[in-house]
Amino acid sequence: MTASSRFTQLFALTLGLIIVALVGISLYAAVALEKSLMPQLDRKMLTVGAAVNAKLERALRYEIPLKSLPGVADFFGTVLAADADLAYLALTRQDGAILYQYGTSLPRPEQLAQATAAILQKSPASQGAASVDPARKSWPVQTLAARPLGDFYNLALPLKSGETVAGVLHIGADADFVVQKVQEMLFDIATVFVIAILVAFELLLLIVHHYLITPINRLEVVLRYVAEGDLSHTLPVPRDATGWLARLLNQLVERLNAAYQQILRQAAYLQSVTPAAANRLSNNLEQLWRGFTLAPEGRLTPYQPADLFGARVATFLFIFAAELSQPFLPLYARIYATDLANPPSTLLISLPLTIFTLTAALTMPLAGWRFERVGSSRTFAEGALLMTLGLVGTGLAFSFYDLLGWRALTAMGYAFMYVACQSYVVANALPRQQARSSALFVSGLMAATICGPAIGGILADHIGYTATFGCAAILASGSGIMAFRLLRTAPMPKLLPRQSMRGMIRAMAGNGRFMLLMLFAAIPAKLLLNGFLFFLVPLTLSNFGDSRSEIGRIAMIYGLAALFLGPVFARLADRFVLHGLLVGAGGLLTGFGLIPVFFFPTTTGVLIGVLLLGIGQAMSISSQLALVTNIGRASIEQFGQGPVLGGYRLIERLGGAVGPLVAASFTTAFGYPGAITLFGMLGVLTATVFSFSFLILGIEPEADDELPPLEPQEA
Amino acid sequence: MSFKITGTITVLIAFVLSLAVLMNYAKFERTFNNLTESRLAFLVQDLRDTLEFGLDLGLDPAAMANTAAILTREAAQDPHILSISVFNEQGDILHQYQSELLSHDPVAPLASIWLQTVLQTTSKTPQHASDLETLMVGIPLINNFGRTVGGLVLRYDRSFYDQELQQTLFRLIRAALLILVAASLIALLGVWLLFRGTRRELRQISVALEDFLENRRTSALSRNGDSVLAALETAAELKSREFQQRLVQAARILCLEQRLAGQARHGKAYSSEGIQ
Numbered sequence: 003m004t005a006s007s008r009f010t011q012l013f014a015l016t017l018g019l020i021i022v023a024l025v026g027i028s029l030y031a032a033v034a035l036e037k038s039l040m041p042q043l044d045r046k047m048l049t050v051g052a053a054v055n056a057k058l059e060r061a062l063r064y065e066i067p068l069k070s071l072p073g074v075a076d077f078f079g080t081v082l083a084a085d086a087d088l089a090y091l092a093l094t095r096q097d098g099a100i101l102y103q104y105g106t107s108l109p110r111p112e113q114l115a116q117a118t119a120a121i122l123q124k125s126p127a128s129q130g131a132a133s134v135d136p137a138r139k140s141w142p143v144q145t146l147a148a149r150p151l152g153d154f155y156n157l158a159l160p161l162k163s164g165e166t167v168a169g170v171l172h173i174g175a176d177a178d179f180v181v182q183k184v185q186e187m188l189f190d191i192a193t194v195f196v197i198a199i200l201v202a203f204e205l206l207l208l209i210v211h212h213y214l215i216t217p218i219n220r221l222e223v224v225l226r227y228v229a230e231g232d233l234s235h236t237l238p239v240p241r242d243a244t245g246w247l248a249r250l251l252n253q254l255v256e257r258l259n260a261a262y263q264q265i266l267r268q269a270a271y272l273q274s275v276t277p278a279a280a281n282r283l284s285n286n287l288e289q290l291w292r293g294f295t296l297a298p299e300g301r302l303t304p305y306q307p308a309d310l311f312g313a314r315v316a317t318f319l320f321i322f323a324a325e326l327s328q329p330f331l332p333l334y335a336r337i338y339a340t341d342l343a344n345p346p347s348t349l350l351i352s353l354p355l356t357i358f359t360l361t362a363a364l365t366m367p368l369a370g371w372r373f374e375r376v377g378s379s380r381t382f383a384e385g386a387l388l389m390t391l392g393l394v395g396t397g398l399a400f401s402f403y404d405l406l407g408w409r410a411l412t413a414m415g416y417a418f419m420y421v422a423c424q425s426y427v428v429a430n431a432l433p434r435q436q437a438r439s440s441a442l443f444v445s446g447l448m449a450a451t452i453c454g455p456a457i458g459g460i461l462a463d464h465i466g467y468t469a470t471f472g473c474a475a476i477l478a479s480g481s482g483i484m485a486f487r488l489l490r491t492a493p494m495p496k497l498l499p500r501q502s503m504r505g506m507i508r509a510m511a512g513n514g515r516f517m518l519l520m521l522f523a524a525i526p527a528k529l530l531l532n533g534f535l536f537f538l539v540p541l542t543l544s545n546f547g548d549s550r551s552e553i554g555r556i557a558m559i560y561g562l563a564a565l566f567l568g569p570v571f572a573r574l575a576d577r578f579v580l581h582g583l584l585v586g587a588g589g590l591l592t593g594f595g596l597i598p599v600f601f602f603p604t605t606t607g608v609l610i611g612v613l614l615l616g617i618g619q620a621m622s623i624s625s626q627l628a629l630v631t632n633i634g635r636a637s638i639e640q641f642g643q644g645p646v647l648g649g650y651r652l653i654e655r656l657g658g659a660v661g662p663l664v665a666a667s668f669t670t671a672f673g674y675p676g677a678i679t680l681f682g683m684l685g686v687l688t689a690t691v692f693s694f695s696f697l698i699l700g701i702e703p704e705a706d707d708e709l710p711p712l713e714p715q716e717a
Numbered sequence: 718m719s720f721k722i723t724g725t726i727t728v729l730i731a732f733v734l735s736l737a738v739l740m741n742y743a744k745f746e747r748t749f750n751n752l753t754e755s756r757l758a759f760l761v762q763d764l765r766d767t768l769e770f771g772l773d774l775g776l777d778p779a780a781m782a783n784t785a786a787i788l789t790r791e792a793a794q795d796p797h798i799l800s801i802s803v804f805n806e807q808g809d810i811l812h813q814y815q816s817e818l819l820s821h822d823p824v825a826p827l828a829s830i831w832l833q834t835v836l837q838t839t840s841k842t843p844q845h846a847s848d849l850e851t852l853m854v855g856i857p858l859i860n861n862f863g864r865t866v867g868g869l870v871l872r873y874d875r876s877f878y879d880q881e882l883q884q885t886l887f888r889l890i891r892a893a894l895l896i897l898v899a900a901s902l903i904a905l906l907g908v909w910l911l912f913r914g915t916r917r918e919l920r921q922i923s924v925a926l927e928d929f930l931e932n933r934r935t936s937a938l939s940r941n942g943d944s945v946l947a948a949l950e951t952a953a954e955l956k957s958r959e960f961q962q963r964l965v966q967a968a969r970i971l972c973l974e975q976r977l978a979g980q981a982r983h984g985k986a987y988s989s990e991g992i993q
Contacts, residue, residue, distance in 0.1 A: 229952035
């Protein structure tokens with residue numbers, strides 16, 4: 003059985019256990035909730051029934067016949083309108099015939115007749131007190147409890163008129179009252195399940211790789227080295243199942259090297275004693291060692307490749323921490339902005355998000371500089387510290403101004419951690435596995451983009467903003483500790499010679515295609531993402547009355563679409579060379595998805611917009627990168643891939659920082675749905691310009707474009 | 718390794734269960750709270766209707782003699798109602814029902830600010846508040862000229878309410894812990910079974926390598942390894958054996974060279990003696 007099939011089985015086992023645990027706790031909760039809530043519902047039905055009965059009995063005291071009471075059904079309607087928990091009110095005669103009834107759903111007449119007969123049978127008179135006047139004796143309390151009646155819980159209350167029972171009042175509630183309450187949580191439970199799958203995948207991947215696949219791969223590599231005659235490597239000795247074998251293998255290699263060194267020492271001595279035999283001896287020994295590589299001077303090299311899965315999980319955790327507040331950050335900012343202006347302007351509300359994106363974008367070069375000096379684990383740990391402080395501060399902010407400061411600190415941490423992880427992957431991936439390693443990093447990032455908002459919304463709904471920021475801070479510090487352990491094995495990156503930044507900027511600015519790509523694809527994509535998804539979606543949905551859990555769930559759809567469709571579109575783009583087409587189509591799809599919101603200002607309209615944004619971005623993200631490397635090939639050859647791609651990232655992030663500001667100004671003028679529609683129109687416009695420009699210009703310059711200017715021919 | 722993987726699975730299930738417990742409890746708390754609040758609100762509204770009927774007849778709230786009896790009758794519906802108070806525009810209590818429970822376990826008196834809040838309410842919707850000991854529902858009394866002439870406040874025993882919530886939370890946590898323990902045991906068993914083969918294989922390879930190191934066996938070819946790791950170990954062992962043989966050869970060469978060097982020294986000494 004291979005390691006991957008074992009992982010699949012382990013994942014299946016974990017999923018099975020998660021499903022069983024979720025189903026188990028949900029069923030138990032339904033039973034427990036029913037046990038606790040039904041007596042409360044009973045009490046409420048009794049309270050309402052007693053009050054309605056008292057009013058009817060007062061009318062009967064004036065000797066108005068029950069069947070002639072005016073407006074009883076309307077009165078029932080008024081009572082029910084004030085209380086959504088009750089399903090119906092009905093009044094029957096002693097024989098069970100219905101006189102008045104009102105309700106959204108009603109039991110069948112024969113069921114009410116049965117219930118009437120049942121309560122009258124339990125009357126004090128029928129319970130061995132025939133001689134006593136039933137009207138003067140009250141009904142035993144245990145009989146005045148709700149009983150199941152078809153699809154309802156029914157409470158029957160006898161209605162007295164003087165000394166006789168004139169009829170029976172029935173109050174009903176849906177029998178599925180508790181089940182309905184549990185069902186209302188089904189979306190939340192499903193969200194938890196989706197997130198649990200993603201978290202399980204990430205953590206199990208790390209654990210299985212860290213404790214099984216990577217040590218076994220290491221063993222295989224060093225055994226292969228030995229089998230090929232390379233005796234210069236040792237293995238780290240973990241405290242797990244592979245540890246014993248690694249120790250034995252080290253013993254073998256050390257022993258062989260020690261024996262070899264001893265021979266070399268003896269040979270050296272002999273050569274010094276008999277210089278005449280030196281050549282012969284060294285030739286003979288060299289022949290013997292042919293086909294073997296031994297540790298120079300007996301110093302063995304530990305074989306410890308970098309753990310890229312560690313970087314993936316670290317990425318997952320810190321993005322998770324950062325994204326927890328995504329579905330409610332504008333709502334949170336609005337609370338603080340209200341202290342400055344009531345109602346606060348949307349521009350003010352957008353500031354914390356803008357500051358975050360801008361600070362993150364501008365800190366990236368600093369983070370890169372730090373990475374080059376202290377390596378990934380320290381850069382990440384520093385970032386984790388900054389982010390933890392920032393998140394704690396955000397949760398406990400005193401005013402709008404210090405909230406801005408805390409967001410900036412969080413963004414600095416974010417930039418440090420992002421650069422540490424990305425650079426670690428780039429620095430440690432084998433040349434032929436660069437794309438795969440980058441995908442590893444991006445997958446961790448996307449998985450966190452799904453989990454963060456959804457869980458953040460649920461947590462904010464149930465434990466509040468401050469506690470949710472606290473959870474985010476714990477996650478960020480946890481990722482720091484984990485990364486400090488997992489990323490420290492990486493070798494320090496070599497300092498690259500500084501390229502001329504000004505030259506690179508000039509070269510990129512002079513590249514028309516590059517500028518077109520930036521202005522009409524990269525910047526609009528990030529502008530729409532930050533302005534719509536991170537800013538307008540929470541505020542608009544909150545305006546529509548959606549809870550933070552619902553906002554989180556809707557935001558999660560973006561991540562889901564991007565995670566699952568991103569690789570598909572990337573493969574399609576590579577296979578059929580559709581990069582330009584996909585960037586244009588992705589932009590158009592995003593734009594067209596947002597336009598209808600103004601005309602259909604509903605949660606579903608926004609949801610469709612988020613979904614199409616996810617699909618659109620999945621189409622364009624990887625294709626955009628491919629276009630950048632293609633269009634900027636000359637600059638990449640001259641200045642290196644890192645600086646050029648860094649420049650591209652900086653430009654698109656700056657576009658992202660502008661997103662909330664643009665969204666805020668649109669909102670001020672046109673309201674939330676109008677702003678979303680304008681964003682959509684902007685998306686369509688930029689995507690159209692991009693598509694036409696590249697249709698005319700092409701991705702790569704035509705051969706004619708590159709012909710050198712004609713020079714006068716020499717005669 | 719089994720324990721580490723099981724530990725991870727346990728953490729995951731604990732994460733899922735804690736979220737599920739949190740959501741279920743929050744839902745329960747909200748529903749329970751809604752049921753209790755709406756019931757008490759209905760009770761208070763019904764009382765208000767009864768009292769306002771008297772006001773509509775032109776009676777002074779202080780002079781409505783049957784108010785105490787009405788309050789007592791309404792309070793009889795629920796033993797956890799601690800008090801129902803009717804007060805005038807100035808906030809002075811005119812009529813009050815007090816449960817017997819209060820004589821054993823008195824609660825803090827009604828805050829005048831809360832009475833003012835009730836009096837200043839313009840809508841006919843009941844106002845809800847709570848303190849450490851009681852849940853409070855208040856509603857203004859408005860006469861048929863639309864003037865607020867007083868108010869009505871019901872105080873409900875919070876300990877009963879909190880106890881119900883705590884019991885449900887405790888039940889949910891207990892169930893979650895039981896599920897967690899059961900799931901962890903299943904996970905431990907599953908992981909143990911799943912990785913049994915890997916452990917066995919690693920052990921066999923380790924034993925083989927140890928045998929080789931201790932010179933307990935002669936031929937690596939006699940073993941059958943069906944996995945990549947076992948095949949590599951066999952190949953590595955063969956190569957190491959080959960290197961060991963080279964080392965033996967090297968030692969022999971050294972020995973020979975040493976002997977030759979010794980003979981040469983001896984011959985040199987002999988010839989130099991002859992010359993002398």
